[in-house]
Amino acid sequence: MNNKSITAPGQSPDLILERTDLIAYLWNVQKEHGHIRFKDIEAAAKALDISTIDVEGVISFYHFFSRYPTGEFTVYLNASIVSEHKGFERVKEAFESATGGQFGSVDPSGQFGLFETACIGLSDMEPAALINFHPFTNLNSLKVKQIVAKLKQGADPADICDEIPDHVRHTPEEDKVILMRDYDHGKSVAKLAAIQPDDVIEEIKKSGLRGQGGAFFPAGLKWQFCAAEEGEPKYIVCNADEGEPGTFKDRVLLNSRPGLLLEGMIVAAYAVGAKEGYIYLRAEYRWLLHKLEDEIKRFRKMGLLGRDAGGIKGFHFDIHIKLGAGAYVCGEETALLNSMEGKRGEPRNKRFFPTQRGYLQKPTVINNVETFCAAARIIELGADHYLTTGTETSPGTKLISVSGDCRHPGVYEIEWGTTVREVLDMAQADRPHFIQVSGPSGQCISIEEADRALALDDLPCGGSFMIFSRQRDILGILRNYTSFFKHESCGLCTPCRAGNFIIEKKLDLFAAKLGHRDDIEDVKSWGKMMQMTCRCGLGKTAPNALLTAQEKFPEYFETLVDQNPDRLSKRFSLKDAVREYDRFSS
Amino acid sequence: MNDKTNGQASQASETITITIDGKEIQTEPGRNLVQVANENGFFIPSLCYFPEIEPPLGTCRVCTCKIDGVAGPACTETVRDGMVIEAETDELIDARKAIVEMMFAEGNHVCPGCEKSGNCDLQHMAYELGLQHKRFPNVFKNRLVDFNPKRMIMEHNRCIKCLRCVKEVFTDDGKAVFSFRYRGNDTRVGIDYEQEALLTSEQAVRAMELCPTGAIIVRGEHAKPFGDRRFDMQSMQKSAPAADPEIVLPKEKKTVATVSLAGCFGCHMSLLDIDLKLLDLVNVVEFNKSPINDIKKFTKHCDIGLIEGGCCNDENVETLREFRKHCDVLVAFGECAVWGGVPSMRNTIPLGECLEEAYLNAMTTVDDEFEVPYHEDLPKILDKVYACSDIVDIDYYIPGCPPDADHIWRSVLSLISGQQMPVPYSEFKYD
Ligand SMILES: Cc1cc2nc3c(=O)[nH]c(=O)nc-3n(C[C@H](O)[C@H](O)[C@H](O)COP(=O)(O)O)c2cc1C
Ligand code: SF4
């Protein structure tokens, strides 16, 4: 962590210099005491000369900060849909019976805190949990029992947690591998000395590289915008928040090719003239922090970072890591910037691009992990080589994270243009029926569409590829997604804050077999309204899965509606409504 | 000096052209789109937008327009030459209405009991949009009323999370008094007691005035009487009031039944307030079951049922269901029938607690007789107060507490004749 100006607990809080260090300070306190006490809040408020409510507002925004003790061992069990299908409920019960605690709280002895959390980027090994932020995967009742027993005997979670394999299941034929080919330090940075910043931008533009975080904005153009800005200093930010459920490709890059990422950032910094870079790492990946820090140190030693980086006279560039604290919305680029600045992770108004006013209102390039990695490869191999892969309209390769009902969940580097069927075959999918492409915010397709190609002009995929077999209940999947968005909405704008909540209630009706045909229409029109009016991508895309499912599986939705509705609402149960009063009957 | 004046003059005279719903408008560059549109006779509702706050907040989304083909809020836009705006399409109007309905569904708004009623921006926008009920289910989420601050009362039931207070209310030291807390559906405004105590009275009153709803109430500041309030009489929409159509009354009389459930009979009193028009009314309707003529049981199937009050006990529920069975069209009239109204203010307190407080922990006239009344002849109290639409399908809604007599008259006449009778702004009220 960037320790320059952060107070370690116990030290005088006057050492906190900047608001931008607030999240790191809160992390230190949270780690040290298992929660954040009012005196810590007061200390932070005093040092920053702000009110305590301001600090409280920040703390309460992030899932992993707590004002109450979270136990000596804090368990965050993944509640994503893949986890749910692989045995989440049983694992949850196992934790409760082994610890004597209950989810959502700390057990009476104060030893175990049990909490649910959104996808932790281990969908290839579900059910999975973080214990004191160390990963535990492929959980089952027996394994949970053993883990808890060991912890009770004093084991350190760091010592007994699982090794996380990369599960790279497929790469294209030899010459066409882009990302997952062997990595040697410094290859792309070495090329920079001979070319001008503008040439770098031209090369990236020529390659047609687009953002790999889901929005597919042309990377070269973004860099060009930033390079053209007058403001100083400029920043490079890597979005390593990877929060979209079912996505874990950035995890694999961070784990297996951290140097490639750093090189991509260096390339970008050279292109736009930035002096400082940040990696915003999601807290769920804290177990990768040391690896990244070590790689940064190594780069500094090798002269690839720091003064005259890469041996280029006058090019000074360094990279620091900022840790998130549990908020999916912080993957949204402007929310991420706010979070980096030590604020609530609320998306900004879209009046300016980050390239105009980004981190601390300065010109900022923000790209996904995979985008930086691909950019480094393009400089290393040349845009012409990159253009030999993929299709004409979607050049290049893409990492997709395959999970769900299949034999081989893991990361697949595919050429753009690969069909859904090819992926399903490689993964040995089990009776695939419903496939969620790009995560809950993406779209679902039915197996009928398996011949569609993963490509920008057909089926774009940001990285998440979840396969659901015939036996899975579609409504259950959709309810899981809606509940996810409800929890992750930042709450700033009405249609998302209230909309996800209201749609969840509607889906509950269908689950209780009380839905009418009108309700199906309602959900459709409310979803469209959210797409149109929400402030950021989270709310705009939250209804996508539901709307595409309605489109693709109309017969299924027909089976959900009450076929004999009358004008008296069956939803109102008089029996239930008088139950509380009947308690007084004696 | 000379240069400067020249510069200013040329800037002031610079005009640009934007197009709103096909109409070309000349204006100056850099002005706010909501203001420009509204000055030119287009109605773009706004709630979080407050001209003094820069940059605009863009949180409520009721000003959503299509700007150069892309949906987005108008309040965060400054006009540019050549801008093309869709402002009043059916789709947009419906989406805005839905958002305002969401605000009502999400909070607990009981306008008849609210200090801000008549001066409330949320209520005002609902009037302008002609919002009669909400399409979303009532949630009645338990929210706090915080009496801890020194000068203020925070009525979280009414907060719409517009962010105005967070961005605009600071102490003289520049410290924030408000901040959002939590996130998603749990988001609420947090108030810093220590900083709040440092505000001057004027600053506190300004915070209350800044708040578009009745969420920030300053102690000792009294509600204003009807007529003195900002939004009572005049719509901000410039369209001329529609003239009443010539009503052709049907030859056959319609049968009407009425009832007061969990209401106060105020709506029925207002119905009688139509004075001389009552004589017209009896020419076109025949009353069946109703307290007006004291007919206790349905004697035939009716065309229209008018329901006052929501449901607070099992007898209300049974009566309402009976009305649904015996009437073709059901009209909920009055706040209580439409949204639950004043009785629903108990909904955030568990029934058990209400009864214990009222009967078990209270003083009694008979010593040691602490008992919750419970008898087979007594209606059973429901866990909460329900709006009529929670129990049966409702066809039409007439808001108001009570609804204005003319509003009722016009609505009933519309139903009977099948012709739309416009309700003037000044008669359309929630209190
Ligand atoms: C709710 C939401 C969550 C997002 N999460 C991520 C994320 O976890 N990682 C990511 O790279 N981009 C994420 N994005 C997209 C970013 O806003 C942004 O487009 C991206 O970081 C830009 O980088 P790229 O062009 O290299 O993809 C998210 C967007 C939204 C609206
Ligand atoms: S859509 Fe609105 S409430 Fe939802 S995350 Fe974005 S800004 Fe926040």
Ligand code: SF4
């Ligand atoms: S007047 Fe009060 S109760 Fe009515 S909408 Fe405004 S804030 Fe809510």
Ligand code: SF4
């Ligand atoms: S208290 Fe008032 S000003 Fe503050 S967010 Fe709520 S509605 Fe807006």
Ligand code: FES
């Ligand atoms: S008025 Fe524009 S978003 Fe609220």
